[in-house]
Structure formats: C-alpha cells, structure tokens
Amino acid sequence: MPVPLPPEVARAFMETDEAPSAHLDMLNAISFRTAGAGLRLGVFEELANGPLPVASLAERIGADPLGLRLLLDALVGFGYLVQPGDAYANSENTSRWLLRSTPDSFAPVLSFWTTVVTELWGDLETSVRQGGPTGDFYAWLERRPETLADFQTMLRRLAGWLSEEVITLVPAPPSGGRLLDLGGGHAGYTAAFCQAYPELRATVVDLPGALSQGRAVVESAGLTDRVELRPGDLLTADLGAGYDLVLLFNIVHGYDDSQVAALLDRVAAALNPGGRVVLLEPLAEVPERPPGVADAFVRAFSLNLFHTQGGRAYAFDELAKLLTAAGFGEPEERMLTRSDADHLVIATRT
Numbered sequence: 444m445p446v447p448l449p450p451e452v453a454r455a456f457m458e459t460d461e462a463p464s465a466h467l468d469m470l471n472a473i474s475f476r477t478a479g480a481g482l483r484l485g486v487f488e489e490l491a492n493g494p495l496p497v498a499s500l501a502e503r504i505g506a507d508p509l510g511l512r513l514l515l516d517a518l519v520g521f522g523y524l525v526q527p528g529d530a531y532a533n534s535e536n537t538s539r540w541l542l543r544s545t546p547d548s549f550a551p552v553l554s555f556w557t558t559v560v561t562e563l564w565g566d567l568e569t570s571v572r573q574g575g576p577t578g579d580f581y582a583w584l585e586r587r588p589e590t591l592a593d594f595q596t597m598l599r600r601l602a603g604w605l606s607e608e609v610i611t612l613v614p615a616p617p618s619g620g621r622l623l624d625l626g627g628g629h630a631g632y633t634a635a636f637c638q639a640y641p642e643l644r645a646t647v648v649d650l651p652g653a654l655s656q657g658r659a660v661v662e663s664a665g666l667t668d669r670v671e672l673r674p675g676d677l678l679t680a681d682l683g684a685g686y687d688l689v690l691l692f693n694i695v696h697g698y699d700d701s702q703v704a705a706l707l708d709r710v711a712a713a714l715n716p717g718g719r720v721v722l723l724e725p726l727a728e729v730p731e732r733p734p735g736v737a738d739a740f741v742r743a744f745s746l747n748l749f750h751t752q753g754g755r756a757y758a759f760d761e762l763a764k765l766l767t768a769a770g771f772g773e774p775e776e777r778m779l780t781r782s783d784a785d786h787l788v789i790a791t792r793t
C-alpha cells in the first residue's frame with residue numbers, strides 16, 4: 444500500500460523537488476514485498492476472523508514470534524494491518540481485497556506479481572542490454588502450479604468482468620459456427636461465447652497446465668460436448684481449418700513482431716474467408732486513455748513482457764499493419780468501458 448503521508452509531505456515528494464521521490468518508491472517496494480509475505484505466510488487469512496496477539500498468530504502460521512512481530516509492525520506502518528491494543532487486525536482495505544474467498548479478491552494478483560518481481564525481475568538490466576528475455580516465461584509458469592493457478596484465476600476473473608461487453612462488440616459468428624481460442628487457458632471467454640451463441644462449437648488450445656482451470660470452467664458451464672480443450676503449442680500445433688472466429692486474447696503481446704506475423708499467418712490459414720480474428724490487448728499509445736493507474740500499468744506491463752517474454756504492448760497501428768500483411772481487412776479498434784487498459788482489435792479474413 445502506498446506509504447500514508449500527510450499532504451504537505453506528499454507535496455514535498457511528488458510536486459516539488461524538495462525530497463527524492465525515489466525514497467517513496469523504495470518504501471513502496473518494501474510495502475509491496477511485505478504485503479506479499481503477509482499473504483504467503485497466511486497472516487491476512489488468519490486475521491480474517493478477528494484480531495490476534497502476535498504469539499497466537501505465530502503459533503497458528505508456524506512463524507518466529509520476533510520475525511513475525513517485525514513484519515506485522517511494518518504492515519501496520521503501510522496500512523495493511525491495524526493494531527487495536529496488543530493485538531493485530533486486518534485493515535478495512537485488506538479485509539475487502541486480500542482475502543482469497545472474496546469473489547473479486549486481489550490476492551491472486553498480489554501473489555502472482557510478488558513471484559514475478561521477486562523471481563524474474565532480478566536481471567531486468569540484462570534483458571534491456573541484450574534486447575531479449577532472459578528465460579521462457581510460460582515454461583517457468585508451467586513448473587509452478589500455485590503461481591500458474593494465481594495467474595489463470597486472475598485472468599479468469601478479468602474475463603468474468605469483460606466478457607459481457609466483449610460479446611456485444613464482436614460481430615456474431617454464423618449459426619453453427621466454429622470458434623478457436625488460442626491460448627484460451629481458463630476458457631472463460633470461450634464459455635461466454637458458447638453461452639451467448641448456443642449453436643457455436645469451440646476449441647481451446649493452450650499448454651497442459653494452463654488448461655486445468657479451463658476444464659473446470661467448461662464442466663461447470665455444462666459445455667463439455669461443445670468445447671474441445673486441446674493441449675498444444677499455439678506456435679507450432681496443427682490448428683486445423685474451417686473456423687469462423689479466432690480469439691487471440693492477451694496473446695500477441697508475448698511475442699516480437701516477426702513471431703506475431705507468423706502467428707497471424709497461421710490464424711489466417713485456419714479461418715474461413717470472411718471469418719474474424721479478435722485480439723484483446725492492453726494497447727500502447729492510446730490517446731484517449733487518461734493518465735493514471737491504467738496508463739502506468741500498461742507501461743510497466745510492456746516492460747515486463749519484454750523482459751520475461753520478448754514481447755511488448757503494441758500500438759493499434761502496429762497491429763493493424765501486421766494484420767493487413769497477414770491478409771486481414773479492415774482492422775478496427777474497440778474501446779471497452781469496463782477497462783481503460785484493455786482494447787479489442789477486430790479484423791476480417793479477406
């Protein structure tokens with residue numbers, strides 16, 4: 444949580460150059476890391492039922508009482524906890540956002556990004572110097588079931604929030620049509636399209652571990668007879684042909700220009716003439732996007748994509764050029780009212 448500051452101190456750091464803003468960044472980085480530790484140690488979940496003194500909390504989560512007290516004191520300073528008397532309790536914001544049982548909990552997001560920043564960002568300078576990623580992000584993720592579950596949960600919940608609007612913005616596929624969801628993982632978007640179009644049949648291609656949430660989503664939506672979950676590498680697997688709609692949702696940002704071009708060629712070959720490809724992407728250089736959290740996130744995310752995958756957030760014009768080169772006509776950008784960061788790009792196979 445950003446360090447709580449009286450207005451005149453905030454002004455000195457942020458609106459004047461009387462104090463180094465990097466000092467605040469340093470504290471905010473430590474705040475983020477201590478929150479991740481509180482989450483991983485189970486502090487917030489243990490305090491969900493009410494305040495506890497440090498000794499009982501230490502016993503319940505199996506921690507050293509002194510180490511835990513120092514962590515709790517830091518979390519109080521950062522606003523994640525409060526300290527009524529001798530006991531510690533979750534702050535209101537922590538109770539609202541960091542408990543796993545809340546349907547729109549931020550815990551999977553905090554947990555996932557804590558792991559990314561602590562495990563993958565240590566060599567940020569290397570990727571910037573060498574011009575490419577220092578590892579294989581998705582192979583790394585497939586080896587970490589808990590982080591993978593956080594990642595897919597985070598994206599599945601975003602899909603739950605965005606799907607309704609996405610479906611209204613994508614032209615309807617023909618009755619009895621076929622949808623291909625490349626890198627569709629949790630299958631939330633596929634399930635939403637199949638629910639909106641009862642004649643639609645779908646195939647989701649993703650890595651084996653990523654499909655485990657997809658399996659649960661498809662089963663609970665009663666769609667097992669209409670949705671095929673196909674483990675495979677979207678860059679090399681035989682995609683087949685005869686599709687009317689291909690979803691590339693949060694996919695192309697993981698690749699460099701030449702890989703995106705090759706992928707779009709494969710998608711064009713899999714689509715029927717007149718079929719559509721739909722990209723969902725956090726786009727760079729969106730003039731309508733107001734400065735603020737979404738803009739800061741897209742810039743940070745783009746750097747993360749370059750560092751971990753060799754990709755980046757693309758601008759609409761760049762994607763339109765790549766789509767046109769792959770044989771798609773009339774690429775169009777659609778803004779979403781439910782997110783300042785995410786945009787649709789829709790194009791038709793000529």
Ligand SMILES: C[S@@+](CC[C@H](N)C(=O)[O-])C[C@H]1O[C@@H](n2cnc3c(N)ncnc32)[C@H](O)[C@@H]1O
Pocket residue numbers: 581598599602625626627628629648649650653675676677678691692693694723
């Ligand atoms: C950022 S997630 C997007 C998931 C989903 N499409 C969405 O928008 O919520 C990227 C997905 O692509 C999958 N993926 C990445 N590389 C892949 C590859 N080489 N072959 C198949 N799937 C891949 C990941 O496992 C993950 O599910």
